Amino acid sequence: MTRTGPLRACAALQVPADAELADALRARATSRVECAIGDLGPLVRGKIVAASDFVAQRGCRLPSLALGLTVTGREPPAVFGPVLPPAYTDIRLVPAPRTLATASDPRHPASVICEPSGPLPAPRYGRHIDAAELSPRAALRRILERLDAAGYRAVVAPELEFFLVERASHDPERIEAPAAASCARERVCEAYSLERTTQFAGFFDALYAACERFRIPISGHAHEAALSQYEVNFHPGEPLAQADAVFRFKRLVRELARRCGFLATFAAKPFLDQPGTGMHWHLSLHHRSGGNAFVDASGRDAPALGSFVAGLQRDADAAMALYAPYEMSFERIRRSAATPTRATWGREDRTHAFRVPGSLPQDRRIENRLPGGDANPYLALAVLVGTGWCGLDDGLPATEDGVAGPRLPRTLADALAALARNERLRALLGDPLVDVYVALKQDEDAQRSACREPRREWDLAHLLELA
Numbered sequence: 001m002t003r004t005g006p007l008r009a010c011a012a013l014q015v016p017a018d019a020e021l022a023d024a025l026r027a028r029a030t031s032r033v034e035c036a037i038g039d040l041g042p043l044v045r046g047k048i049v050a051a052s053d054f055v056a057q058r059g060c061r062l063p064s065l066a067l068g069l070t071v072t073g074r075e076p077p078a079v080f081g082p083v084l085p086p087a088y089t090d091i092r093l094v095p096a097p098r099t100l101a102t103a104s105d106p107r108h109p110a111s112v113i114c115e116p117s118g119p120l121p122a123p124r125y126g127r128h129i130d131a132a133e134l135s136p137r138a139a140l141r142r143i144l145e146r147l148d149a150a151g152y153r154a155v156v157a158p159e160l161e162f163f164l165v166e167r168a169s170h171d172p173e174r175i176e177a178p179a180a181a182s183c184a185r186e187r188v189c190e191a192y193s194l195e196r197t198t199q200f201a202g203f204f205d206a207l208y209a210a211c212e213r214f215r216i217p218i219s220g221h222a223h224e225a226a227l228s229q230y231e232v233n234f235h236p237g238e239p240l241a242q243a244d245a246v247f248r249f250k251r252l253v254r255e256l257a258r259r260c261g262f263l264a265t266f267a268a269k270p271f272l273d274q275p276g277t278g279m280h281w282h283l284s285l286h287h288r289s290g291g292n293a294f295v296d297a298s299g300r301d302a303p304a305l306g307s308f309v310a311g312l313q314r315d316a317d318a319a320m321a322l323y324a325p326y327e328m329s330f331e332r333i334r335r336s337a338a339t340p341t342r343a344t345w346g347r348e349d350r351t352h353a354f355r356v357p358g359s360l361p362q363d364r365r366i367e368n369r370l371p372g373g374d375a376n377p378y379l380a381l382a383v384l385v386g387t388g389w390c391g392l393d394d395g396l397p398a399t400e401d402g403v404a405g406p407r408l409p410r411t412l413a414d415a416l417a418a419l420a421r422n423e424r425l426r427a428l429l430g431d432p433l434v435d436v437y438v439a440l441k442q443d444e445d446a447q448r449s450a451c452r453e454p455r456r457e458w459d460l461a462h463l464l465e466l467a
Contacts, residue, residue: 013096030051035049036112038376039136041440045066046066047093062116064088072444076439082123084120084122091117096244141240150389152288152293155284159278160279161224161266162264163227192225200230210256214248247377268463269459276332276373282365285308304392305356307391308388308391309391309399313405316406317409322375322419326412342404343407
C-alpha cells in the first residue's frame with residue numbers, strides 16, 4: 001500500500017443539510033444536542049448546544065485544544081506548536097446524522113457523534129492539515145472506504161470486559177468488589193455465577209434499556225473469570241457502526257455504574273492478581289457480491305484467511321501501541337498466562353493472539369485477542385481491518401497454525417517506537433495522527449515514570465475511571 005494512495009486523499013465527513021438535521025431533531029422533540037467526538041485516548045469530548053444553533057451551524061465549533069490533550073489534561077510541547085496551533089484555533093464538529101439518539105428523559109439533550117474538520121497550521125509538515133486527520137473515527141472510515149473500493153466488506157462483533165469496583169473507604173487508592181443490592185461483597189472470583197450477576201440486575205436492566213435507545217446491539221452478558229468482572233457480547237455488524245456503539249457503550253457503563261453507587265472500569269489490570277480487561281474483536285470478510293471471503297466453494301479456509309492473518313502478524317508489534325495504550329495495559333500481558341506474548345494464530349485456542357473459532361463456513365472469522373478494554377475502539381478496529389487488509393492486498397503467504405509468531409513488545413515504550421517507524425501504519429492512519437498519538441503516549445508514560453508509586457499515583461488515580 002503506497003503512502004500516496006486513496007487513504008491519504010479521502011474527503012472529510014460530508015456536512016449534512018439543514019433540513020436533514022431539523023427533521024431529525026423535530027421528530028425527537030429535543031431542545032439541546034450533545035456533539036461528541038472521541039479524542040486519541042479514552043475521553044468523550046465535545047459541547048452541548050441549543051438545537052436551533054446546532055441546525056444553523058450544522059454541528060458546532062470547538063477549540064482544537066481538545067485534539068491534543070493527554071488523559072491527565074497536559075498539553076505536550078511535541079504536539080502544540082509542531083502539529084496543533086498553540087492559539088487553540090476553532091475547528092468544526094461535523095455530525096454523523098445516523099448516530100443521532102435521544103435519552104429516555106426528554107429534558108436531557110439528544111446526542112450525536114461528530115468528526116472534527118477545518119484547516120490547522122502544522123509546521124512539522126510544511127502545510128495545513130485538516131482536523132479530520134487527527135480523528136480516530138475518520139481514520140477508520142477511510143480504511144473502510146478503501147476496503148469497499150476493493151470489493152469487500154467486513155463484519156465485526158466485539159466482546160467487552162469491565163470490572164465493577166469501588167474505592168475502599170479506608171484507602172481511596174485501593175479498590176475492591178462493590179457491595180451488591182444484597183449488601184454481600186464478592187470476596188473471591190465467582191466465575192460465570194448467575195447468582196452474583198443477578199445481584200446487579202438493576203444495573204444491567206438500565207444498561208440494556210440505554211443500549212436500546214442508542215442502538216447498541218448487545219446480545220448478552222455474563223460474570224467473567226476474574227473478581228467482579230463482567231463481559232458483554234455484541235451482535236455482528238458493520239465496523240463503523242460497531243465502533244460508534246463501543247464508543248458510547250463504555251461511557252454508558254461508567255455513567256450507569258456511578259448512578260448505582262459504584263464504579264465500572266475498563267482499565268486493563270485493576271487487580272494485579274486477576275485476569276485483565278479485554279476488548280476482543282471477531283472479524284469476517286465478505287465479498288460485496290456475497291459470500292464469506294475466508295472460505296472457498298467447498299467450505300475450507302480460503303487463501304484470503306491466511307493472508308489476512310499474516311498481515312495482522314506482520315504489524316502486530318506496532319499495532320500493540322494502539323491495542324495497549326498505557327503501561328498498565330502491558331501488565332495485562334506480562335502478568336497473565338492467558339494473554340498472548342507472541343503474534344501467533346491457531347484454531348480454538350485462546351492462548352493465541354489471533355484465534356479462528358470453530359464455525360460453519362458462512363461464519364468463518366478471526367478473533368483478535370490483543371486489544372485491551374482501555375483501547376480506543378476506532379483505532380483498534382482501524383488497525384485490525386487495515387493491517388489484515390494490507391496482508392491480503394500484498395498476497396502474504398499464510399503462516400503455520402500454532403507456530404511461534406513474532407514476539408510482541410513488553411512495554412509501551414517499545415510499542416510506541418515500533419509504531420513510530422512503521423510505514424504501513426503511517427499510510428493507514430496518516431502521519432499527523434501517528435505523530436500526535438506517539439507524543440501523547442510518551443508524555444503520559446513520562447508522567448507515570450516520575451511517580452514514586454506509579455500504580456497507585458498514576459494508574460489507579462487516572463485510568464480507573466477514564467480508561
